[in-house]
Amino acid sequence: MAARRYTLGELVRLLGGELRGDPAVEVARVATLQGAGPDAISFFHRADYAAELQATAAAAVIVGPPHEAATAKPRIVTDNPYLYFARAAALLHPAEAVAPGVAASAIVDATARIDPAASIGPHAVVGPHAAVGAGTVIGAGCVLGSHVQVGAQTLLYARVVLYERTVLGSRCIVHSGAVIGSDGFGFAPDGGRWAKIPQIGAVVIGDDVELGANVTIDRGAIDDTVIEDGVKIDNQVQVAHNCRIGAHTVVAGCAGIAGSTVIGKHCIIGGAANLAGHITIADGTVVAGGTSITRSIRQADTYVGVFPFDRRKEWLRNSAHLRHLDDLVRRIAALERAGAPRAGN
Numbered sequence: 001m002a003a004r005r006y007t008l009g010e011l012v013r014l015l016g017g018e019l020r021g022d023p024a025v026e027v028a029r030v031a032t033l034q035g036a037g038p039d040a041i042s043f044f045h046r047a048d049y050a051a052e053l054q055a056t057a058a059a060a061v062i063v064g065p066p067h068e069a070a071t072a073k074p075r076i077v078t079d080n081p082y083l084y085f086a087r088a089a090a091l092l093h094p095a096e097a098v099a100p101g102v103a104a105s106a107i108v109d110a111t112a113r114i115d116p117a118a119s120i121g122p123h124a125v126v127g128p129h130a131a132v133g134a135g136t137v138i139g140a141g142c143v144l145g146s147h148v149q150v151g152a153q154t155l156l157y158a159r160v161v162l163y164e165r166t167v168l169g170s171r172c173i174v175h176s177g178a179v180i181g182s183d184g185f186g187f188a189p190d191g192g193r194w195a196k197i198p199q200i201g202a203v204v205i206g207d208d209v210e211l212g213a214n215v216t217i218d219r220g221a222i223d224d225t226v227i228e229d230g231v232k233i234d235n236q237v238q239v240a241h242n243c244r245i246g247a248h249t250v251v252a253g254c255a256g257i258a259g260s261t262v263i264g265k266h267c268i269i270g271g272a273a274n275l276a277g278h279i280t281i282a283d284g285t286v287v288a289g290g291t292s293i294t295r296s297i298r299q300a301d302t303y304v305g306v307f308p309f310d311r312r313k314e315w316l317r318n319s320a321h322l323r324h325l326d327d328l329v330r331r332i333a334a335l336e337r338a339g340a341p342r343a344g345n
Contacts, residue, residue: 137156147164
């Protein structure tokens with residue numbers, strides 16, 4: 001529910017953009033073009049939604065300059081309608097305020113440092129020497145291990161677990177079921193058995209990071225696993241030990257990132273993508289959903305590929321041939337242009 005109604009004039013003063021229409025028109029919520037009513041503002045940025053734009057009951061629409069004349073409704077013109085819509089949504093639908101303090105059922109170690117402006121929810125556990133910053137909300141049933149550090153204005157939804165020595169920055173959001181700092185998958189063969197390799201690193205997460213529900217990030221085996229500022233990770237993503245994810249990279253749902261992989265800044269990793277261990281991904285790389293990356297990417301581009309599984313030896317041979325397929329096609333075309341007989345003639 002919106003905290004209050006805003007006029008279009010107020011939105012423009014607060015968020016920018018150019019208004020076309022009556023500045024006194026009021027909106028109380030954001031909505032899709034199809035779901036909007038006369039109290040809502042929506043956005044339009046793709047021509048294939050032109051029919052929905054004409055039929056919408058929205059009070060106003062956010063549009064880009066190319067679509068300024070696409071509707072006669074009151075409209076705010078901006079270079080990035082989707083981003084403007086996001087900012088309007090944050091303004092019209094603010095997060096529910098949480099009162100500071102420690103719930104009676106929470107367990108907080110005497111050595112922990114909890115800022116007076118922080119909120120610790122029911123049945124949460126905060127371990128020895130942990131620290132929680134101002135304005136941070138620790139949801140019901142969360143567990144913070146010893147020496148965990150959580151910055152200011154961060155939100156942990158219910159049942160998040162931060163293992164010992166995890167560092168989480170300011171203005172982060174961590175959704176329910178996330179487990180940060182669990183042991184990496186490290187075992188040494190020992191005469192037909194497996195000997196556990198102690199995982200002595202930690203997880204260090206920067207500011208303005210969002211982690212989806214049931215995300216798992218393993219602590220480093222020796223050095224730390226690092227998630228830099230502004231990274232956004234979707235639900236059910238696995239980040240293995242000793243990985244490093246560069247600032248402002250986004251990772252979509254169900255992706256798997258194997259150990260010691262280094263992903264650059266401003267990358268996009270698609271849903272269900274798989275990245276092999278001990279590789280490096282260049283800044284600005286896009287990996288399409290479902291793609292398996294098995295070697296380092298040194299040059300930023302968009303990478304995509306689905307290959308049928310096979311016995312390893314045959315798969316490697318066919319994969320090697322596939323990489324030269326374009327060159328082979330060109331060579332055959334050149335031979336045909338030169339008058340060489342086609343196969344079977």
